[in-house]
Amino acid sequence: MSNAAGGRESLRRFSTARIVEHLALIALFLVLAATGLAQKFHHFELSQWLLSAAGGVDRARQLHHWAGAVLAALIAVHVVTAWVGIFAFRRSFAMLVTPQDFRNAVQDLRYHLAQRERPAACDRYDYKQKFTYWMILISCALMALTGLALWFPVTVARFLPGEAIPLAATLHSHQALVILLVVVVWHVYDSVLNPDVFPLDTSIFTGRMSRTRMRRLHPRELDRLERGSSESVGGGGAPAG
C-alpha cells in the first residue's frame, strides 16, 4: 500500500501494538487449532501426523496449554488496555455494537439481494468485523476458563461441582469449532477471499489503508477524518456509529 498522491494515498488505521497483537493472535490460533483439533479429531490421519510432529500427544497438550495461557494473557492485556483507554483516556469505543450496525447489516442484505444500489456505509469497523471481534473475544474468554478447568480439574472441582469438568470439556470442544468457523469461513473470506480486498486486506499487517479502499469500505470514518479530525490510531479511534 504505497503512500502515493491523490486517491492512492494511504491512511494509518492501526498502531504497531495492534499489528504485533494480531500477528501473535495468528500464531497462537494456528498452534492452538492444530494441537486442539488434532486431539478432538484424533482418528484422522492428519491429526496423527500433527500429534507426532508435536512429539506425541502429551507434548501437543503441553504446547496447547502454554499457547492457551499466552493467548489468555494477550486477551487480558487487550481488555485491560481497551478499558483503560476508553474510561481513563476517553478514547472512543469503536468496537461497541450500536443500532447502526444492525441497520448496516439490513442495508447490506438488501444490497446483496439487489434491492439496494450501494452497500452499507460503515464506520471504522463494519458490523462483520465487530461480529468477528466479539465472537473471538468472548470465545477466547470461554476457552480460557474452560481450558483452565481441564488443565487443573482437581483444583476446579474443589470450588465447583464435579460435573463442571465434563461441562467444561463440552464447551471447550464445541466452542473451538465456533472459533474455527468464524475464523476460517467468516474472517478469512472477509479479509482474504472477499473480492473487495482480494488477495489480502493488508491493513492489519501494514497499519495503513488506501484512501480509495477507505472510501469504499469505511466511508463514515473517512468522512470524519476529512472533516478535520486527526488520524485515528489504535484500539480506540473514531467515535462509533
Added chain:
Amino acid sequence: MTGKAVRMLLALALCTGVGAAASETEACLACHADKGHAIEFPEGERIEAFVDEAEFRASVHGFLACTDCHDRTITPAGHEQRRFRSEELFKLRYSRICRRCHSDEEIAGTEVHDSLLAREADGHAPVCTDCHPAHAVRPAAGGLILAVEEHHCLECHADQAPAAPPAEVGPGDDRARRRVHHNLSCSGCHAGFSVTEHPQGAPAFDGAVPVAPEDICRRCHFDKYTKTHESIHFEMAGRGRPDTPTCLNCHGSHRIVNLSYDRVGSAGKCRECHPKLYATYAASVHGDALVSEHNRDVPICSDCHRAHDIGNPLTQDYRDDIPVMCANCHADAAIVGKYGLSTDVVRTYLSDFHGSTVSIYRDQEAGAYRLPRPIAVCTDCHGTHDIRSMTALGTAGTKALLLTKCRQCHEGAGSDFPDAWLSHYIPSMATAPALYLVDRAYRVLLPLLLLGMLLQVLLHAWRHATGRRGT
C-alpha cells in the same frame, strides 16, 4: 428260498475267485492257524509262520487268496520251501509283492511314505510289514499305524494310553472331549521309535530332554510355535528359569484335547502355576460364572493374556490394549446384552479424556514422548482378576470406591471430584441435564452459524459477480 436255489448259489460261489480264495485260505490255515511253524534263517533269525485267522479275516486283505502274495506251488503234500539268506531279505521280497498292487503313486502323499520313498531312492528299501502287519492290515481310515504301534508300544507304556479327557471338562460341548491327535502314531512324535527300533536313553519329554517338546510340536503347529517366541514364558526360558512351561505343560502329551473348547480346563492349566491369581479370578464376576455355570461368555485367562504369545502384562503396550480387550465383549451387544449390560460403557470411556488419550497413545509412534504417569484404563477402576459387579455397590458405594481410585493419580481430589466422571452414562436430562442441554444447543446452533455465514459469503460473492455494485 428253496433247497435247489441254495445249492445253485453255492456252486456259483465255488466257481468265483472269492470262493477259490476262501477254500485256499482254509486249506492253508489248516496248518498255519496253529503255532509252532516257523521260517528259520542261516543267521539264526526266526519268523513265526502263524496266522491269526480272526485277524486275517477282519483285515483289508481278508478277501485275498494266500497265493496272491505267497506265490508258490502248493500241492496236496504241502508247498515248496524257499530259502532266504536273512530275515531282512525275506521281508524285502514280500514288500516288493505289496508294491505290485500298491504303486508308488498310491502310497505317496503321506509324510511317512514320502520319507520312505526318498530313502528307497538312496538304496534303503522300505519294509512294509514293519508298520503294516502282514496278516492283519487295517483299513487306512482309522489309524493303521496307530493301531499297530499303540498295541506294540502300550505293552510297556500302558500308563500313557490315551484315555478320556480330564474330568474338569465342562458339559455342553462334545468337541471338548474329542482327542485331537487320534490320527497320530506314537512315532509321529517319538521320532526314531518304531515296532523294531527303541533307542536307549529315550526322550521323556519331561524337562531335561535331548529334544525339546516345542521342536516336536512345531513340525505341525509352526504358527503357534512362532507365537510362543513373543511369550513372556519364552522370555523366562531365555533367562534360564527351569519352571518355564512348554507346550506339554498346558496341552499335556498323550491325552491332548482342544483347549479352545474346554474353557474351564484352559483356565485350570494356568491355575497350576498361578494358583493365587486363579483363586482371585474364580471369585470375580467373570471367574464365578465360569466355574459355577460353565458360562462360555466370560473371559478366561487366555482371552486377555492370549494363549501362545502371552505378553508381559506390566508393559505400557499391554496397558494400552486393555480397553480393547474389554471392548471385545463389552462393545458386543450379542454377548453383554444377555446380562442386561450396556455397550455404552466402551463408547463413553473412549469419548472421555482418559479413553481418547489411550486411543491416541495406541495410534502414535512407539518413541513419542509420554508423560511418566498412567492414564486410567478399565482395570484401574474395575480391578483386573478381581472384577466385581458395580451395581451391587450402589451409588454411594461406587462414588466412595471411585474417589479412592481417582486419588491414585489425582492427589488431593475432593469428595466431589468423582462426579467429573459420568459413570459411563451418555449425558441426558436425567443423568447430566446441564451438559445435555449445552451439547444439544451447540449441535443446533453450530450448523445454523455455519449456514448463516456461508449464506452471507455466497450472497456477497454473487452480488460482486453480477457486477451491480455500488460506488
